[in-house]
Amino acid sequence: MNLVGPRVRQLREQKGLTQEQLTARCHLQQWPISRGSLAKIEARVRRVTDLEVAALARALDVEVQTLFIEAD
Numbered sequence: 001m002n003l004v005g006p007r008v009r010q011l012r013e014q015k016g017l018t019q020e021q022l023t024a025r026c027h028l029q030q031w032p033i034s035r036g037s038l039a040k041i042e043a044r045v046r047r048v049t050d051l052e053v054a055a056l057a058r059a060l061d062v063e064v065q066t067l068f069i070e071a072d
Contacts, residue, residue: 002044004053006071009042011060025059 012022019035019042026033031052040046041056048056057064 002048004067005042005044007067008056010071026055029055029058031055
């Protein structure tokens, strides 16, 4: 299951990042994700592994637990 997708989108938008910019940050974390895959994560269509959640948190510069807070 994907619990973090809506929160990833919310945080990305709050930080003024496009999906392309966030995927570029993920690439710097050694996670070569595509923009399409990120879109699927945000839409809760694609599952997310623990390692991917950690990479997203680093790319967004937040603690992992922040991704599990329900999006507004």
